[in-house]
Amino acid sequence: MKYKDSSVIAIIGVVLLFLGSFLYILLPQNKIYSIIILLFGLAAIVFYTYSHWKEINILFTYHAAARGVNFFLTVLIVLGILTFINAISARHPMQIDFTKSKKFSLSDQTQKILKNLNKEVNLTCFFKTVQPNRKEVEDLLKQYALYSYRFKYKFVDPDRKPEIAQKYKIQNYGTIVIESEGNEQRMSVIDEENLTNALLKILRNLKKSIYFVKGHGEKEITDTDKKGYVGIKEAIEQENYTVKDMNLMSEKQIPEDCAVLIIPGPDKDYFDRELKMLDQYIDNNGKIMVLIDPEVKTPELRNFLKKYGVKLSEDIVIDMVSGLFGNNPFVPVASEYPVHEITKNFKVATFYPLARSVEPADTIPPEVSINIMVQTIPKTWAETDLESLKIMPPIFQRGRDKEGPVPVAVSVNINQEVDKSINKKELKSKLIVFGDSDFISNASLNFAGNKDIFLNTIYWLVEEGELISIRPKEKEIQLMFITERLWKLFFWLPVVFLPLVVLSAGTFVIYNRRRKK
Amino acid sequence: MKNFFPVYKKELQSYFYSPIAYVIIVVFLLLAGYLFYSITNFYYLMSQFYETSKYQATMQNLDLNVRERVFRPLLGNFSIAILVLMPLLTMRLFSEEKKTKTIELLFTYPLKDEDIILGKFMASFTIYMAMLIPTLLYPVLLSFFTKMEWGSLMVGYLGLVLSGAAFLAIGIFFSAITENQIVSAVLCFGVLLLFLLFRWAKEVVSWWIGEILTYLSFMSHSESFTKGLLNAQDVVFYLTFMFFFLFLTYSLLSSKKWRG
Numbered sequence A: 001m002k003y004k005d006s007s008v009i010a011i012i013g014v015v016l017l018f019l020g021s022f023l024y025i026l027l028p029q030n031k032i033y034s035i036i037i038l039l040f041g042l043a044a045i046v047f048y049t050y051s052h053w054k055e056i057n058i059l060f061t062y063h064a065a066a067r068g069v070n071f072f073l074t075v076l077i078v079l080g081i082l083t084f085i086n087a088i089s090a091r092h093p094m095q096i097d098f099t100k101s102k103k104f105s106l107s108d109q110t111q112k113i114l115k116n117l118n119k120e121v122n123l124t125c126f127f128k129t130v131q132p133n134r135k136e137v138e139d140l141l142k143q144y145a146l147y148s149y150r151f152k153y154k155f156v157d158p159d160r161k162p163e164i165a166q167k168y169k170i171q172n173y174g175t176i177v178i179e180s181e182g183n184e185q186r187m188s189v190i191d192e193e194n195l196t197n198a199l200l201k202i203l204r205n206l207k208k209s210i211y212f213v214k215g216h217g218e219k220e221i222t223d224t225d226k227k228g229y230v231g232i233k234e235a236i237e238q239e240n241y242t243v244k245d246m247n248l249m250s251e252k253q254i255p256e257d258c259a260v261l262i263i264p265g266p267d268k269d270y271f272d273r274e275l276k277m278l279d280q281y282i283d284n285n286g287k288i289m290v291l292i293d294p295e296v297k298t299p300e301l302r303n304f305l306k307k308y309g310v311k312l313s314e315d316i317v318i319d320m321v322s323g324l325f326g327n328n329p330f331v332p333v334a335s336e337y338p339v340h341e342i343t344k345n346f347k348v349a350t351f352y353p354l355a356r357s358v359e360p361a362d363t364i365p366p367e368v369s370i371n372i373m374v375q376t377i378p379k380t381w382a383e384t385d386l387e388s389l390k391i392m393p394p395i396f397q398r399g400r401d402k403e404g405p406v407p408v409a410v411s412v413n414i415n416q417e418v419d420k421s422i423n424k425k426e427l428k429s430k431l432i433v434f435g436d437s438d439f440i441s442n443a444s445l446n447f448a449g450n451k452d453i454f455l456n457t458i459y460w461l462v463e464e465g466e467l468i469s470i471r472p473k474e475k476e477i478q479l480m481f482i483t484e485r486l487w488k489l490f491f492w493l494p495v496v497f498l499p500l501v502v503l504s505a506g507t508f509v510i511y512n513r514r515r516k517k
Numbered sequence B: 001m002k003n004f005f006p007v008y009k010k011e012l013q014s015y016f017y018s019p020i021a022y023v024i025i026v027v028f029l030l031l032a033g034y035l036f037y038s039i040t041n042f043y044y045l046m047s048q049f050y051e052t053s054k055y056q057a058t059m060q061n062l063d064l065n066v067r068e069r070v071f072r073p074l075l076g077n078f079s080i081a082i083l084v085l086m087p088l089l090t091m092r093l094f095s096e097e098k099k100t101k102t103i104e105l106l107f108t109y110p111l112k113d114e115d116i117i118l119g120k121f122m123a124s125f126t127i128y129m130a131m132l133i134p135t136l137l138y139p140v141l142l143s144f145f146t147k148m149e150w151g152s153l154m155v156g157y158l159g160l161v162l163s164g165a166a167f168l169a170i171g172i173f174f175s176a177i178t179e180n181q182i183v184s185a186v187l188c189f190g191v192l193l194l195f196l197l198f199r200w201a202k203e204v205v206s207w208w209i210g211e212i213l214t215y216l217s218f219m220s221h222s223e224s225f226t227k228g229l230l231n232a233q234d235v236v237f238y239l240t241f242m243f244f245f246l247f248l249t250y251s252l253l254s255s256k257k258w259r260g
Helices: A002-026 A028-051 A054-063 A068-091 A108-116 A132-147 A162-167 A194-201 A230-239 A272-284 A299-307 A448-461 A491-517 B005-018 B021-054 B056-060 B066-090 B092-099 B102-108 B112-142 B152-178 B182-205 B207-216 B219-225 B232-254
Strands: A096-097 A121-126 A151-156 A174-180 A185-188 A211-212 A244-247 A258-264 A287-289 A311-312 A316-319 A358-360 A368-375 A380-383 A409-418 A424-434 B229-231
Touching: A002 A028, A002 A068, A028 A068, A068 B232, A108 A132, A108 A194, A121 A132, A121 A194, A132 A151, A132 A194, A162 A368, A174 A194, A185 A194, A230 A244, A258 A272, A258 A448, A272 A287, A272 A299, A287 A448, A299 A311, A311 A424, A311 B021, A311 B102, A358 A368, A424 A448, A491 B021, A491 B112, B005 B021, B005 B112, B021 B066, B021 B112, B066 B112, B066 B152, B066 B182, B066 B219, B092 B102, B092 B112, B092 B152, B092 B182, B112 B152, B112 B232, B152 B182, B152 B219, B152 B229, B152 B232, B182 B207, B182 B219, B207 B219, B219 B229, B219 B232, B229 B232
Parallel strands: A121 A151, A211 A244, A211 A258, A258 A287, A287 A424
Antiparallel strands: A096 B229, A121 A174, A174 A185, A311 A358, A316 A380, A368 A409, A409 A424
């Protein structure tokens, strides 16, 4: 009787071990509970073992004394302990990569990000079941999942489950949708660098907002017409930013969550009060992008920009060579970019329907450093005789007009003095000025490199310094070099020779044995 | 536990003087050899094509190397063949003795249960090694004609050794359950297949039961070895299985019912 009662303790102990192990794996965020349960389980088993040591000893030395129930019990105990060991090793990944290029190892940066992951991240991968790069992607995701239980992925075949593909509006095979706490990112080029950067983007705590100013005849983010900005709004939102518009006159100051303020092609001038808000915003490390078209009468805004070292001339850039928009001479093209952070690896051409020149001012204030970011192709010029354009086609007048390449976009770093004695300066704010606002309108956005250069500029302004670059693994190519004759070896040795050897050896041994008998 | 050697020796002799071990090894080598030949053939053709192809740039992305293109699929296929053949190797270990009542004689010797089990296990494991080691001819042969990654290859073989050991342990347990060899083989085979199929449990069974079953599947844990990754979790997994079933066999042997 007594024996049976206390065997309940052992059973409870085993159950607790199982429970604890499963909880440890399945609910790792509440590790403390599963550890407590495991400890209780362990304690129960230890207690049972201790108080029945004699009986257990007998079990191990005199088999006849074993009872059926003990068999069951000990097996269960061992199973519990083994499950526990597996649970631990599942939660603490340890791996050695023996491949030459360390193909399956993740970089230290990625590992660190994953280990510190504190939000659930779910990936839905839309791949055909027999897609060539599916295995490679799965290998990569498996490695990610190894370092964080919060990183979960699943593969969905868009052909077999079209309703899910519909829900996510998937357009291409091989797209991955990453979701975390309501945020979403999409990827089509899948490698470690892109994946980790997408993770970083999606994990950003404060959702940064991009604000478009309105109230001076600017382009509107709700406008779906040719000249509207609905397209660029959606493009920015795809990068996980919120896009809003604001009227400077109805606010006291620029909102806290404003990462970049965009002035999208006004045709009326700005008030003094508004410009003061901009100054204040810059002092508070704000970032501004100004898109200003030719022929608009905005002297106050122009002076504001001059204050930061940017000169706007009253001109229009003429391009008689590129012939865009049906040989329209007012759509200059830029194809080669000056050395600049933003256009470092940029190889695509961009075009600017109706643009003006933007260049460093003649005298640049001391706390400012300014760089030309985009300039049009050499065979263009900046036409200053705007009146003549109304009556006749553009003609280049040497001395009067500015010869190409014409700068149409500049970037400004605004510094502030930190230590006067050693002339130490710190970056306070950034400013970008484009001499055109139509290059990202709905009509032009999706052509050439227009959208990309705009987004790159946004990144530069928002200082996406957190984004990292990871050196891709070397691709390993090892080819096989063999003559036709020698190739035959590959059939005869493995398929015929080897089995034959074993067969003969076996026959020999058995035959000999039989003979001996 | 050191006394396992006499049992080991006797069992080994038993294997070598009967056709069963040779048949299994020859069959496996035939299968393995042919698999190696056809997989390498494809790799050979790809190499030739790569040299003359305009699509070199896109082919770069396919990771055309021996590890990915030959041994990863080859060792994967091996594990299936091994899964099928192991029950045949272990089915007679206890069943035969039970049937012919020689087990009674065995129990009268001054041998502990663990020695008996260990001896039989080691004997079958030796046969398994005799089956596996000749296949090392394949990478050696290949090494004359291309660059080999020996490190990842050894890890791949380690995976086979560990999984094979686990299968053997499972087989021994089922052999101990019944005196009918066929029943033992079929049961073992069924269980091994079942665990193999658990790989897809996650898709079919919802919630945590599916997750656990998928974890228990052999396929989930063999992949990393063939990729050249030595993953502690997978090693622990196979050792756990091996140990658990050997322990199960031990408990079974000790229980009064079994001896009665």
